Amino acid sequence: MLPFVCGRRTLPVIGQPQPERADAARNRRKIIEVAARMIAEQGADDISLDEVARVAGVGVGTVYRRFGDRAGLVLALIDEQERRFQEAFLAGPPPLGPGVRARERITAFLDALVDRVVAQQGLFVQLERCGRTMRYSGPYRVHHIHLATLLAEACPEADRVFLADVLLAPVNARLIAFQQEERGMTIEQIKTGLARLATVVTRGYSVPAEDGR
Amino acid sequence: MLPFVCGRRTLPVIGQPQPERADAARNRRKIIEVAARMIAEQGADDISLDEVARVAGVGVGTVYRRFGDRAGLVLALIDEQERRFQEAFLAGPPPLGPGVRARERITAFLDALVDRVVAQQGLFVQLERCGRTMRYSGPYRVHHIHLATLLAEACPEADRVFLADVLLAPVNARLIAFQQEERGMTIEQIKTGLARLATVVTRGYSVPAEDGR
DNA sequence: AGACTAATCGGAGAATTCTCCGTTTACAAG
DNA sequence: CTTGTAAACGGAGAATTCTCCGATTAGTCT
Numbered sequence: 001m002l003p004f005v006c007g008r009r010t011l012p013v014i015g016q017p018q019p020e021r022a023d024a025a026r027n028r029r030k031i032i033e034v035a036a037r038m039i040a041e042q043g044a045d046d047i048s049l050d051e052v053a054r055v056a057g058v059g060v061g062t063v064y065r066r067f068g069d070r071a072g073l074v075l076a077l078i079d080e081q082e083r084r085f086q087e088a089f090l091a092g093p094p095p096l097g098p099g100v101r102a103r104e105r106i107t108a109f110l111d112a113l114v115d116r117v118v119a120q121q122g123l124f125v126q127l128e129r130c131g132r133t134m135r136y137s138g139p140y141r142v143h144h145i146h147l148a149t150l151l152a153e154a155c156p157e158a159d160r161v162f163l164a165d166v167l168l169a170p171v172n173a174r175l176i177a178f179q180q181e182e183r184g185m186t187i188e189q190i191k192t193g194l195a196r197l198a199t200v201v202t203r204g205y206s207v208p209a210e211d212g213r
Numbered sequence: 214m215l216p217f218v219c220g221r222r223t224l225p226v227i228g229q230p231q232p233e234r235a236d237a238a239r240n241r242r243k244i245i246e247v248a249a250r251m252i253a254e255q256g257a258d259d260i261s262l263d264e265v266a267r268v269a270g271v272g273v274g275t276v277y278r279r280f281g282d283r284a285g286l287v288l289a290l291i292d293e294q295e296r297r298f299q300e301a302f303l304a305g306p307p308p309l310g311p312g313v314r315a316r317e318r319i320t321a322f323l324d325a326l327v328d329r330v331v332a333q334q335g336l337f338v339q340l341e342r343c344g345r346t347m348r349y350s351g352p353y354r355v356h357h358i359h360l361a362t363l364l365a366e367a368c369p370e371a372d373r374v375f376l377a378d379v380l381l382a383p384v385n386a387r388l389i390a391f392q393q394e395e396r397g398m399t400i401e402q403i404k405t406g407l408a409r410l411a412t413v414v415t416r417g418y419s420v421p422a423e424d425g426r
Numbered sequence: 427a428g429a430c431t432a433a434t435c436g437g438a439g440a441a442t443t444c445t446c447c448g449t450t451t452a453c454a455a456g
Numbered sequence: 457c458t459t460g461t462a463a464a465c466g467g468a469g470a471a472t473t474c475t476c477c478g479a480t481t482a483g484t485c486t
Contacts, residue, residue, distance in 0.1 A: 020433095021432095021433060021434070021481090021482055021483075022482070022483090023433095023434065023435080023481075023482065024433080024434065024435095024482095027434090027435085048471075048472060048473085049472080049473070049474085050471090050472070050473085053436090058435080058436075059435060059436030059437055060436075060437070060473090060474080061434090061435065061436050061437070061474095061475085061476085061477095062434080062435060062436065064473090064474060064475080065433095065434070065435080065436095069473080069474070070473070070474090128341060129341075129342060135387055135391075136387070136388070136391045136395070159406060159409075161396065162392075162398070162402070162403070162406040163406075163410075165383060165388060165392065166382075166383045166406070166407075166410055169379075169382035169383040169385060169388060170378060170379045170382040172382065174341075174348055174349070175349070175378060175382060178348075178349045179375075179378065182349070183374065185375070189375070190375070193372055193375040193376075193379070194379075196372075196418075197376075197379055197414070199417075200413070200414060200417030200418055201410075201413060201414070201417070203417060204412075204413030204414070204416060204417040205409075205413055233463095233464095234451085234452055234453080234462095234463060234464065235452070235453090236451070236452065236463090236464065236465080237452095237463080237464060237465095240464085240465085261441075261442060261443085262442080262443070262444085263441090263442070263443085266466090271465075271466075272465060272466030272467055273443090273444080273466075273467070274444095274445085274446085274447095274464090274465065274466050274467070275464075275465060275466065277443090277444060277445080278463095278464070278465080278466095279464095282443080282444070283443070283444090
């Protein structure tokens with residue numbers, strides 16, 4: 001799976017990445033368009049790549065050449081909104097962007113991340129269903145680095161790499177769906193819970209644990 | 214998927230659950246045996262149910278009749294060890310079983326759960342790959358109730374239902390695999406991190422959050 | 427323009443998951 | 457032992473994901 005395809009283009013052996021050929025770029029755009037429309041109409045499940053290819057007027061091989069596999073296409077669709085989100089928390093207005101203390105930004109980030117996941121819930125669920133490492137590729141790594149950086153500022157004592165994984169773990173498309181459907185929780189309740197968690201954690205890690213661990 | 218199959222037997226319309234017919238029980242056992250052996254030999258990925266059926270000497274239809282789908286078979290294999298684990302934390306010796314204060318049991322439980330997931334890591338990963346609600350079925354619910362009960366004792370102020378989800382979220386086969394392979398963490402480090410998290414959280418939730426949330 | 431080459435195209439087909447349904451079998455009642 | 461019937465069997469086949477490779481085309485170099 002995904003032997004050479006990475007992000008937008010095939011990796012060159014060495015040197016400058018060459019642009020995609022015109023027909024390839026056209027097909028990429030067309031496939032993304034069609035897939036996005038079909039998902040908007042009938043949900044992210046039950047989308048067969050065969051059908052996407054047929055509607056887009058290309059062969060199945062082309063879909064797989066462009067995106068590697070199902071997860072690759074899903075990730076491409078996620079990436080569209082992801083870029084905007086990343087800009088918001090990296091350079092947008094506070095409290096999501098810089099300008100306030102780290103603790104506040106952590107809460108704002110988790111809050112926005114919940115919205116982010118809910119906005120493309122079906123796609124995020126698909127991402128987990130697919131290729132095995134996709135869950136922790138691309139967007140996850142960016143979120144992790146960002147959160148770990150904020151944690152370093154909020155509680156320097158903590159193991160920020162592990163703690164960032166911990167805080168990101170509950171912001172999971174399937175868990176959120178489960179909490180909504182089976183526990184009857186609202187998004188607001190989930191956000192509130194995460195905010196309190198972040199407060200407790202950032203505060204708690206500033207003092208050593210009682211058993212020294 | 215899984216229209217009638219639930220746990221070990223087909224649901225009767227009403228009244229006492231009837232035992233499986235002899236041939237059905239024999240096939241169930243044989244399929245589980247064969248699947249377990251194949252997984253021990255070649256890993257949990259790359260197990261085709263067609264092949265399991267062929268080796269077990271039954272038709273594919275039988276496999277699906279017994280277990281509903283791939284996830285059902287995976288869950289059945291998980292259940293074998295799960296029962297022992299549940300006995301251990303419900304009625305076994307402390308600190309996993311009863312006899313010490315809740316905080317200690319929470320740490321012991323997370324510790325044991327990590328071992329539990331690692332012991333059948335491939336199967337747990339499969340479980341997430343498969344049917345969409347399987348991740349939060351069976352074992353998860355039991356773990357959640359147990360942890361929520363302990364949390365109620367350790368920090369009565371907290372929203373124990375949500376908090377239990379939060380503490381269970383990082384004990385995830387794929388996340389652990391990712392932390393091991395890509396972050397170079399050891400199981401020991403993960404356990405230590407979770408223990409500290411549990412300490413911080415149970416301690417922190419005993420006092421109200423600063424912003425009142 | 428013409429030709430060369432490397433990238434791309436596309437669909438047939440392999441592998442896999444799961445469904446359907448005609449046939450067979452267990453087992454309980456007479 | 458026979459018979460009735462509900463349950464189980466099993467394999468053909470539908471649907472889907474992904475691979476392979478001969479045919480085609482875009483872009484470049486004379």
